[in-house]
Every structure is written in C-alpha cells, then in structure tokens.
Amino acid sequence: MEIASLDRFEASRGRLASLAYRLLGSATDAEDTVQDAFLRWQAADRERVEVPEAWLTTVVTRLCLDRLRSARARHERAAGVRLPEPLLEGDPMLGPADTVEQRESVSLAVLTLLQRLAPVERAVYVLREAFAYPHAEIAGMLGITESASQQHAHRARVRIATERRRGSDADPASARRIVEEFLAAAVSGRTERLVELLADDATAVSDGAGLARRLLRYETRERVASLARAGFKPTPAKRRWVGGSPALHIALVNGAPAVLAVAEGRVVGAVVFDIGDGVVMSLHGIAATDRLVRLNQVWRQREPDAPVISAW
Template identity: 75%
Template sequence: MDSPAIDRFEAGRDRLASLAYRLLGSADDAEDAVQDTFLRWQAADRERVRMPEAWLTKVVTNICLDRLRSARARHERAAGDWMPEPLLEGDPMLGPAETVEQRESVSLAVLTLMERLSPVERAAYVLHEAFSYPHAEIAGILDITESASQQHVHRARRRVTTERRVGDEVDPAAARRIVEEFLAAATSGRTERLVALLTADATAVSDGFGPARRLLRFTTRERVASYVRAGFTPTAAKRRLAGGSPAMHVALVNGSPAVLAVTDDGVVGIVVFEVGDGMVSSLRGIAAADRLARLNEAWRQHEPDPPVVSAW
C-alpha cells in the first residue's frame, strides 16, 4: 500500500475507533474492528473509492454490526453480565464531545441503554446523534431507506431518553465536590450521610472485587448505601486482593466523575457516578482487570491530581 493511502487511513483512525467504541462498548473490540477496516482498505481498489471517509465509515460500521449480531456477542450480552469498558478523560477513543448529544452518547449509562436497541437502531442513533450524519448518508451506510433511518433514530432516541435520567449538565467542579463528599462519607462509615446524598431511586451495579463476571445489582438508596459502605470499608483481605493499600483519586471517566483506587501496580478498581441536582443517582463499580486494561494504560501516562484519600 502506498504512503498516501496509509496516511489517509491514519488521518481518520481516531474517528473510526470512537465510532466503533460507541457501537461495541469495548475498546479491544473497537480496535479489532478498525484493524479489520484497515485490512479491507488495503485490499480495496482504492482508485474506485470516490469518498474514502464515507467508504471507511460504512466498512467499520458494518463490521461492528456483524459483531453485534454474532452468536458469541448475543450470548455474552444477553447473559446480563456485560458492562461497557470505561475510558479515562482524554482518550481519543471517546471521540467528539462538542455537543450534549456527543457527550451523552459515550456515557456508561447510555452505552448500557443502547444494548436494548437492535444493532441497526444503535448504528443509526450513533451516526446521527454522535457524528451528525444526515439521514440520507446513514441510509447509504446501512443500506436502508432514508425514511427507515429516520424511524430507527426516532425509536432509539425515544427509548434512550425515556429510560435515561436526563437533567441539566453538571459542572465538573460541582460533581467532583459531591463525589468527594460521598467518598468521605463512605470511608468513614456514615451510612446516614450516604443515604442523604443518594436520590430516592438510586441504583448501583458492580462486577465485584476482582475478576468476577456476574454483575451485582442494587436498588433503593438504603441498599446502595449499605453496598457502598461495605465496599469502601478496608480490610486486610481487600488490601491483599488490591495488592496494597490504594490511594483514592477523583477523575473523569466517560465524561462522568469517578473514584479510582490506585496502587503502585496501577488502577485496581473504579466507581463511576451519575450526578444531578446535587445528588448521586447511580454508581457503577468496575474491578475486573480486563475491563480496566486500557484505562490503566492511560492512567500510567496521566498526571493525576493529588489523591482524596492517600492510603485506604
């Protein structure tokens, strides 16, 4: 392959990866989809490709659709143990973040809700909401009619906005203060303060502490507060699993405030918060090492703020 063709692909690699990540919810799978797209670009008769960006977008989208429709993916996701892979702020795979829709489309909450859409609905929604593709172009990418694209996006938007707790965007500094207050209450064992910081319909989901695959789910703020208090109470056994006494940092993950537990070996667990109106509405706890691999790599190159808790 000649250098201009490689340069043209590389110029769009981050955009293709951020599209694939939104469709698949996994950085590893997104990277595989982009690599497969490169191999097809390498083998293509590029002289006949009039619009390379459109061609590459169509190829990577359809590779992702094939993955979403595969028997393996359906089994894994239908089992109820699937969780999006978190990414640290600044990761190019998070993609465009100029509009509310673009920022929302990469939140862990919306990535999870999009699991309930059909693959074509998900693709149409992501292309329109996150990448501002008009329906005529979406129709060409997905090999559907323009009216079908409009219907898919309308159904997807209605489902996501109906089930998503959408409020005013939270100022990052304000969200950080709430999370720091929440962390202080959790590490001190003040359950009543935790309950006061949670919305009445707060929820939590966790993959456990370590390599567990079965997700744990909690509803009602009392149960969520009990889970959080137990999770943040240090024990010798937890420190052995973590590989030491981790420091607790606050950072942005997929656009949301998060607490990261960090040892000398790296990030061993995170809790991602949804915050609105001065309260926490949901938490996602992730500790499985494979789900944190890319985030950990980014953290090692990151200049973090001082820890909120220096030794847990």
C-alpha cells in the same frame, strides 16, 4: 500500500476508533475492528472509492454490526455480564465532545443503555447523534431505507430518554465536591449521609470484579448506600486482593467524575458517578481486569492529581 493511502487511513483512525467504541462498548474490540478495516482498505481498489471517509465509516459500522450479532455478543447481552469499558478523560477514543449529544453518547449510563438496543438501532443512534450523519447517508451505510433509519433513530431516542434519568447537570467543581463527600461518608461508615446524597430512585451496577456470573444491580437509595458502604470499606481481604493499600483518586471517566483505586501505579477499580440535581443518580463499578486495560494505558502516561485518600 502507497504513502498517500496510508496517511488517509491514519487520518481517519481516531474517528473510526471512536465510532467503534461507541458501538461496541469495548476499546479492545474497537481497536481490533479498526485494524480489520485497515486490512480491507489495503485490499480495496482505492481508485474506485469516491469518498474514503464514507467508505471507511461504512466498513467499520458493518464490522461492528457483525460483532454485535455474533453468538458471543448475543450471549453476553442476554446474560448481562458486561459493562462498557471505562475511558479516562482525554483519551482520543472518546472522540468528538462538542455537543451535548456527543458527550452523552459516550457516558457510561448511555453506553449501558445502548447495549439493550438492537444492533441496527444502536448503529443509527450513534451515527446520527454522535457523528451527525444525515439519514440518507446512514441508510446507504446500513443498507436500509431512509425512512427506516429515521424510525430506528426515533425508537432509540425514545427508549434512551425514557430509561435515562437525568437531572440538571452539575458543573465539574460541584460534581467533584459531591463525590468527595460521598466517598468520605462511605469510608467512615456514615450510611445516613450516604442516603442523603443519593437520589430517591438511585441505582448501582457492578461487575463484581469480573467474578460474578452476571452484573450485580441495586435499586433504592438504602440498598445503594449499603453497597457503597460495604464496597468502600477497607478490609485485609480487599488489600490482599489488590496487592496493598491503594490510593483513591478522583478523575473524569467518560465525562463523569469517578473514584479510581490505584495500587502500585495500576488502576484496580473504578466507580463512575452520574450526578444530577445535586445528588448521585447512579453508580457504575468496574473492577474486571480486562475492562481496565485501556484506562491503565492512558493513566500511566500522565502525572495524576494528588489522591483524596493516600492509603485506603
């Protein structure tokens, strides 16, 4: 492959990976999809490609749709066994974050809701909301009519707006203070304070460290408070499982504050908070090893802030 064609693809790689991540919810699958697109780019008659960016976006989107329609993906959606893969703030795979819509599209709360949409609805929503493609171009990419693209986008927006409970956004400093107070109450066993810090309709979802047959879901703030108290309570069994007494750090994950448990320089668990109106609206707990690979890669490249709890 000539250098110019290689450079053209590499210039688009980050944007393509960000698109694939939003569609698939997995950094590993996103990287594999972009690599598949590269192989197709190598084999293509590039002289006949009028707009390389549009061609590559179409290829990646259609490869993602193939993955979403696969038997494995359908089984995982039906069983409800996977949460989106969390990404540390600054990871280039998070992609554009210039608008509210772009930032929302990569939040764990919205990525989780996207998993419930039909593949084409998901693709239209991401292309429109996160990448601002006009419906005429989206229709061409997906092989549908412009009217159908508009209808898919409308249905997706309505469903996400209906199921996505949002309060007033907290500024980063206020959100961090809420998380610090929540963590302190959980570790010390002050369940009543935990309840006060949770929204009336708070929810929590956990992957059970990848050991559960399906996602564990909790509703009502009393149940979520009990889960947080049990989850953040240090025990000998938990320390054996993670290989020591981890430090607890607060970091930004998918644009939201999160508590990361770090043992021997490795993130072994993440709890991501959705904050609104001064309270915790939802929690997403991820500890399955295969869902923390990319986050660990980025974590090891940085000098982390001091932990809020040095030995849990």
